[in-house]
Amino acid sequence: MEPELVPAEPQPEQERFIAERASQTTPENPWPLHHLSQNIKTYIDKCPHTWVEGQIIELNKRARVTYLTLRDVNEEVSVPVTLFAQETARLTEELERGQRVVVQLKPDFWVKAGKLSMLGHGIRPVGLGTMLERIEKLRKQLASEGLFAEYHKKPLPVLPHRVGLITGRDSDAEKDVIRNARLRWPSVEFEVREVAVQGVHALRQVTEALRELDTHPQVDVIVIARGGGSLEDLLPFSEEALVRAVYAAQTPVVSAIGHEADSPLLDHVADLRASTPTDAGKRIVPELGEEKLRIAQARAFLKRAVEMKIDREAQGLAQVRSRPALAAPESTLLQREEDIDRLRNRALAAARSQLVRGADVVAQLRARVRALSPQQTLERGYALAQTADGTLVHDATALAPGTEVKVRVARGSFDASVTDTKESNV
Incomplete structure (x- = not known):
């Protein structure tokens, strides 16, 4: 076991060196406890009065002092508040649990016990008009943001x-x-x-x-x-x-x-x-019944629509089938057959007529060609005389007596010998 420590005789404070700041203290040179408490109180006393809003969750009324616990309206944060009699005396109605209030708080540190408390001043309930005003202000702000x-x-x-x-x-x-x-x-x-x-x-x-x-x-x-x-x-x-x-x-x-x-x-x-x-x-x-009714109505509507569509199509099909082309399709074929026969006959007649006219033209051309041919001339009693080399004789004086010539008549030819030539008077 550790030996029991005997506290040293406290030295007079004026004989000890006391650090000016808390950061300067050491195990060998600590602050006296009352010095720390006094410094804390001095620091806290500098805190200004602050208006806050909260909700009363605990309330304890004494003769001259009222103790309450005030909680934040949104977060899990609460602080104890002390109200003296002169503060509660100004109220027109008693404070109640659950009530939302506004109060001015001043932190207070009790040196002897080392306890921190809040002293309240000017406490007042948040009235209906104030809350409505805040809500209306927030409503306009949020509405402006869309x-x-x-x-x-x-x-x-x-x-x-x-x-x-x-x-x-x-x-x-x-x-x-x-x-x-x-x-x-x-x-x-x-x-x-x-x-x-x-x-x-x-x-x-x-x-x-x-x-x-x-x-x-x-x-x-x-x-x-x-x-x-x-x-x-x-x-x-x-x-x-x-x-x-x-x-x-x-x-x-x-x-x-x-x-x-x-x-x-x-x-x-x-x-x-x-x-x-x-x-x-x-x-x-x-609603289930309404939905069933709507489904039944929709099904009936679809059924009617399908039936009407089928009826329209059936009527259209009947009209198409009643047309002559479908009612008696052979009549159209017969009519077309008659048209083909008529056109075939017209084509044959036109072809025959064209052949007849062509034959007449050919006959005329043949007659003209024959009329102009040498053979036709020979048929009229003329003859062609040719020398031995086949040259046609155009000038009788060009032939010497005794020259052999070939004479061609309408039917056949014969050889002849020139005995004499005479000059034409024409």
Whole structure:
């Protein structure tokens, strides 16, 4: 065992060297504890008064002091606050748990116990008018950015495979949505996420559930449902973080918050706004009876259309078949046969006539040729005289007596000898 340490006699503070800064302290030269506490208090006392907004989650009233725990409206952050009697005396109504307030805080460090607390001043409840003003300001800002524009809204599927439902734990809103949806379409499936729908946890849990369902591969539409309530209860559904998360979602989102008169900012950014959870259950799925009736009507319409088409085609076919070309096709053939015979006879007559005219022309040409031929001249009693070498005799004086000539007549020829020549007087 280690030997028991005997504390050294404390030296007078004025005889010790005290480091000026905390970073200058060492094991051999530490600060006295009260010096650290005093420095912390000096540092904290320099912090300015700060106005903050939060929600009261714990409240403990004493005779002269009221202790409360104030929690951030969106995050898991809380601080204890001390209010003295003069602060609560200014209030026109008593503070309550769950109430949203605005208070001016000043950090205070208690040196003796080393405890940090917040002293509150000017605490006041956040009134309805203030909250409405903030919501309206945020609504105008988001609208100017285009988050509420109609062209950004996605259409709901005609028949969703599975419906994502974000609602309170064992809430009437959950029962209303599921009951009314299944009354209309019994086979609809739900992927339910039960979350806080009011209070400081509502914003974070609803946003996380929305992101989870948005990535679910079988969820085709998401419904965010809550029953009616006060403006304070519905504030999470007007928070900017939730509105932007709904705008960024790829799955269509249906807002079913409160009653018809309630209108949180979620209603403006959602792809469909249902007046109540009951209305949401009716609008996310079709009604089975109506769909069956529509299918029956569509089938009857298609049947009539097909029958009318068949009737029209049958009538057209009957008209075509009634035409002479199809009713008595042989009549057309006979008519064409008669036309062919007539044309053949005309062609033969024309050919014969052409042959006759050609024969007459040939006969005429033959007669003309014969009339001009030497043979025809011979037929008239003329004769041709040729010398031995076959030269025609044109001039009798050119022949010497005794010259042998060949004489050709119309029929045959004979040889002759020139005895004498005479000169023509012509």
